[in-house]
Amino acid sequence: MKETMQNQSGGLKRFDLQVIGSWIKPGSRVLDLGCGEGDLLLYLKQNKNVTGTGIENRESKVALCIAKGLSVLQGDINAEVLDYQEGAFDYVILSQTLQQVYYPERLLKSLLAIGRKVIVSFPNFSHWSIRMQVLLTGMAPKNEQLPYEWYNTPNIRIITLKDFRKFTRDQGCTVLKEVAINTNHHDTQGHIVSFLQDWRATYGIFLIGKGDKK
Amino acid sequence: MSEYIEHDKDGVSVGLVEKRYFTFAEPPDAMILESNASLGPITIAYETLGTLNEDRSNVILILHALSGDSHVAGYYSEDDQKPGWWEIMVGPGKGIDTDKYFVICSNIIGSCIGSTGPASINPSTGNPYGFDFPVVTIGDMVRAQKALLDHLGIEQILSVVGGSIGGMQVLEWAVRYPDMVVSAIPLATTTRHSALAIAFNEVARQAIMADPNWNKGKYYGSEKPNLGLALARMVGHVTYLSDEAMRRKFGRRLQNKNDFSFNFDADFQVESYLRYQGQKFVDRFDANSFLYITKASDYFDLRRQHGNDSETEAFAKAKARFLVISFTSDWLYPTYQSKAMVKAMKKNNLDVSFCEIEAEWGHDAFLLHNERLSALIKGFLDRNLVELRKK
Numbered sequence: 001m002k003e004t005m006q007n008q009s010g011g012l013k014r015f016d017l018q019v020i021g022s023w024i025k026p027g028s029r030v031l032d033l034g035c036g037e038g039d040l041l042l043y044l045k046q047n048k049n050v051t052g053t054g055i056e057n058r059e060s061k062v063a064l065c066i067a068k069g070l071s072v073l074q075g076d077i078n079a080e081v082l083d084y085q086e087g088a089f090d091y092v093i094l095s096q097t098l099q100q101v102y103y104p105e106r107l108l109k110s111l112l113a114i115g116r117k118v119i120v121s122f123p124n125f126s127h128w129s130i131r132m133q134v135l136l137t138g139m140a141p142k143n144e145q146l147p148y149e150w151y152n153t154p155n156i157r158i159i160t161l162k163d164f165r166k167f168t169r170d171q172g173c174t175v176l177k178e179v180a181i182n183t184n185h186h187d188t189q190g191h192i193v194s195f196l197q198d199w200r201a202t203y204g205i206f207l208i209g210k211g212d213k214k
Numbered sequence: 215m216s217e218y219i220e221h222d223k224d225g226v227s228v229g230l231v232e233k234r235y236f237t238f239a240e241p242p243d244a245m246i247l248e249s250n251a252s253l254g255p256i257t258i259a260y261e262t263l264g265t266l267n268e269d270r271s272n273v274i275l276i277l278h279a280l281s282g283d284s285h286v287a288g289y290y291s292e293d294d295q296k297p298g299w300w301e302i303m304v305g306p307g308k309g310i311d312t313d314k315y316f317v318i319c320s321n322i323i324g325s326c327i328g329s330t331g332p333a334s335i336n337p338s339t340g341n342p343y344g345f346d347f348p349v350v351t352i353g354d355m356v357r358a359q360k361a362l363l364d365h366l367g368i369e370q371i372l373s374v375v376g377g378s379i380g381g382m383q384v385l386e387w388a389v390r391y392p393d394m395v396v397s398a399i400p401l402a403t404t405t406r407h408s409a410l411a412i413a414f415n416e417v418a419r420q421a422i423m424a425d426p427n428w429n430k431g432k433y434y435g436s437e438k439p440n441l442g443l444a445l446a447r448m449v450g451h452v453t454y455l456s457d458e459a460m461r462r463k464f465g466r467r468l469q470n471k472n473d474f475s476f477n478f479d480a481d482f483q484v485e486s487y488l489r490y491q492g493q494k495f496v497d498r499f500d501a502n503s504f505l506y507i508t509k510a511s512d513y514f515d516l517r518r519q520h521g522n523d524s525e526t527e528a529f530a531k532a533k534a535r536f537l538v539i540s541f542t543s544d545w546l547y548p549t550y551q552s553k554a555m556v557k558a559m560k561k562n563n564l565d566v567s568f569c570e571i572e573a574e575w576g577h578d579a580f581l582l583h584n585e586r587l588s589a590l591i592k593g594f595l596d597r598n599l600v601e602l603r604k605k
Contacts, residue, residue, distance in 0.1 A: 051565075053565070059569060059570060059571065059572055060586075062567075062568075062569045063569055063571070063586045063589065063590055065567075066537065066567045066569060066590045066593055066594055067589040067590055067592065067593035067594075068593060069593050069594070069596060069597030069600070070567075071535070071565050071566065071567045072567050072569075073556065073560075073566065073567060073568045074568050074569050074570055075553075075568070080560075083557045083560040083561055084560055084561070084563075085561065085563055088563060
């Protein structure tokens with residue numbers, strides 16, 4: 001069940017964003033947390049006619065986004081998400097940021113309040129190469145996706161695919177869709193992993209809804 | 215706002231512009247002000263730049279701050295020494311591109327640079343109004359601008375743009391005439407003055423009113439309260455800069471001397487600068503106008519006027535897409551005040567962008583050349599034009 005997504009990405013460089021982009025329904029309202037230079041928002045605006053807003057804390061990136069014609073707010077995501085009306089967005093996207101969040105429980109709760117659905121992507125710390133590094137070197141793992149030392153990494157949360165599934169169960173929300181992806185070292189190309197996900201995926205991407213499926 | 219009027223460094227300019235006048239509210243149809251006083255006739259000085267397109271979708275209304283005027287950019291004549299006050303932002307290919315947009319800038323009522331204010335002749339006495347001029351508010355200024363736009367046949371404004379007191383007018387426009395305003399750019403501004411801002415204004419006003427020449431506002435035709443006005447301007451200049459800006463600009467450097475004079479001459483460069491700014495100001499500004507406009511800015515309170523004291527409710531009527539910009543070193547209207555309005559806009563589901571630009575020059579940063587600010591404004595305006603035309 002391999003999906004290839006290289007050609008429909010329309011300018012999206014990061015493979016995980018290509019997957020996320022493919023999940024968004026045309027015309028929806030989207031909030032992108034930690035939107036960087038606005039690549040995903042611009043893609044969604046041009047290709048899916050979404051009404052998008054981004055939140056980003058670095059001034060230079062915010063300025064770039066606004067100059068591109070995007071609606072972006074400078075601020076801290078944990079505080080900024082509190083100001084929106086309930087259900088203000090169809091999708092709230094938290095891509096590759098969860099591992100840097102101090103209070104993931106609190107944040108997820110806020111996101112599910114303001115968004116009908118939440119998309120979360122994060123680096124999978126149970127990838128075989130990370131496991132092997134810990135096992136063989138006895139030191140905190142480092143690689144291209146996580147190039148930091150333990151003492152200067154912004155990635156304060158170590159999450160695996162299994163951990164995240166358990167987290168969603170504990171929080172009482174529903175996983176509507178999940179994929180595990182394996183990307184090359186620039187994260188620009190990749191494929192969806194269906195066999196031995198916990199070991200082989202570099203990232204997990206989850207579409208989450210409120211816990212009313214049961 | 216300070217004056218930073220300078221030629222464009224690349225020599226790009228919109229070129230020659232002309233100041234025009236529009237008079238309305240002729241008695242008995244005088245304008246009833248927020249204070250319930252009536253004012254009429256009212257003249258507004260205004261300038262336009264660029265060309266109005268056929269579907270009238272490219273109008274940008276620029277609103278000036280305390281000491282500004284309708285002369286936003288360009289030159290009055292070939293040998294004019296100085297361009298308009300926002301020459302760096304407004305012109306061909308600039309942040310506000312006069313090749314694309316039709317720019318209107320009018321002088322506010324209460325001012326002294328072409329529009330009706332305390333120095334104008336009171337038709338019922340034949341003498342200048344002086345302190346008989348009614349107190350005007352930001353809302354009154356905006357209603358007068360609306361009359362001008364009606365006169366020009368403009369029904370929709372692509373963007374209202376302004377900083378400081380101009381930013382207050384931007385907010386007032388967006389809330390008072392939501393169906394006319396497609397987008398709005400409030401720069402370095404607030405929905406209401408803090409006690410600190412009111413305090414500085416009050417010190418400045420007292421400086422004028424304590425000048426014996428002020429004579430309860432009746433000084434036209436005799437000695438003007440120049441000392442008071444200069445002092446008021448000096449206070450203003452302190453609030454327009456920042457600790458960092460002053461450290462960089464002046465530090466503790468002495469002015470043309472190597473040691474203290476041990477008297478009360480201007481020893482420090484900062485003293486000399488403030489004295490110079492004060493003296494320069496009295497040549498071009500009317501002390502009573504300073505009193506009226508600062509009072510209007512102190513009275514401005516979007517929450518009280520439009521929101522039953524709630525910032526969120528104040529923006530309930532607004533429909534515009536907003537770009538809110540603050541500056542890191544602005545201590546007159548600090549970022550928290552911009553964030554409060556952004557929060558209220560978000561709560562109303564308004565489309566808002568916000569950027570706190572890193573700038574060391576304090577409140578005045580919005581008037582200074584800044585590539586980032588120009589790029590932001592340009593991108594935002596272009597987007598609004600494209601999306602308006604799609605409709």
